Amino acid sequence: MTTTATPALAPRTGAEVLDVAPVVPVVVVEEVAQAVPLAQALLRGGIGVIEITLRSAAGLEAIRAVAAEVPGMVVGAGTVVTPEQALAVTAAGASFVVTPGSPPRLVDAVLDLGIPALCGTGTLTEMLTLAERGLTAMKFFPAEVSGGAPYLSAVHGPCPQLRFCPTGGISPANAASYLALPNVGCVGGSWLTPKDAVAAGDWARVEALAAAAAGLRTAS
Template sequence: MSLVLRGPADVLAVNPVIPVVVIDDARHAVPLARALLRGGIRIIEITLRTSVALSAIERVASEVPEMVIGAGTVITPEQAVAVQRAGARFIVTPGTTPRLLDFVLDSGVPLLAGASTVTEMMQLAEKGLNAMKFFPAEVCGGRAYLSAVAGPFPELRFCPTGGISAANAADYLALANVGCVGGSWLTPKATILAEDWDKIEHFARQAALLNR
C-alpha cells in the first residue's frame, strides 16, 4: 500500500533513516529499492548527481510503487519539473533560492528544503515549512547546533544529512527535534556496483531498527 505524503513532516515520519543514493547505472535502481524494502526501509532519495538519476527515479516509481521515491540535489525549477515527471513523490534541496522555493511549493509536491542557518530556518518556517533538512549537518555544528535551535524554535523538525553514519545516527535521532536522518551508509557505492543486494538489505534492517 502506497503511503500518502501531505507535506515534509510526512516524509520525516516514514522511517528513521532516508537512504541518500547515488546511482551510476539505472539498472541498479529497482533491485536496490527492493533490497531496501526487504530490510524495512520504505523511502529512498535518489540524488541528481549522475546522468542516469532521472531514469533511476522513473524505474523505481514504475516498478516498485510501494517505495516512497524522492529526488535529491534539486537546485533549479527545471529540475523540479523533471523529477516530478519521472515520478518523484517528494523533493529534497540542499538549500533554497526564493524562485526555487516558491516554484516547488506551488507545485504541491512535498518539499524537504535544506537549511543550515537560523535565518534560513526562519525563512522556511515563514513559508509554512516546519519540517526541513539540516545540511551539511556535521560541519555546521551537528547535534549541538540542533539542540541549541530547539530552544527558540521548538516547533521545527529536522532531517540532518551530511556526515551522518551508522556510528552517529542514533545520537541524532535521540534529539527531540530530529524526525529522521539522511545518509549514504546504507547504500555504499562499491556495494551497489557489486550488486550485493543482500548486504544492502542487511544495512536497511539495522537502520529500520533505530529508535527516534
C-alpha cells in the same frame, strides 16, 4: 533477516516524509538498471523511503523506474537545485524533493508544484525564512560541519515547531544521537548503499544495512 517495510502512503507534506523511516538512504545511481533491485533490497530490509539524487546522469530515469516498479517505496528526488529540475522529477513520479539549499526561486517552484519538500537549511535565518513560507519540515545540511546534533538541540528552544532531516556526515556511529533529539524526524545517510555493494549487485548487503538502520528508531 528480511523485514520488509510496511508500505507507506505517499507523503502529503514534508512533515510526513520525516516519519516514513528513521533513515532516508541518500543514493547516487550510476546505472538505471541498478535502481529497482536496490530499492527492493532497501524495502526488504525495512526501509520504505529512498532519496535518489540528481548527482548522476542516471538519476532522473532511476527515479522514474523506482516510482513505476517498486510498489510501497516512497521515492524522493535529491540534489534538486533548479525549478526546472523540480518540475522534471515531479513529472518522473517523485513523491517528494530534497534541496541542498533554499534560494527563493527554487522554494517558489516547489511550493507552486505542491510537492512535499525538505528544503536545505544550515542557519537559523534560513530556517526561519522557510518557516515564514509555511514550511516547518526541512533538511539540515551539511549537518556535521554546521554544528551537528548540539546545534539542532539549541535550535529547538527558540523554534520548537521546526523538525529536521539532518544529512551530511551522518553514520551509524552518530545517527542515534540525532534521532534522540525532539526536533529530528529522521536522518539522511549514504552508508546503506555503499558504492562497491551497488556496483557488485550485492543486494543482500544492502538489505542487511537497511535492516540495521530500520532498528535505529527503537534504539533511540
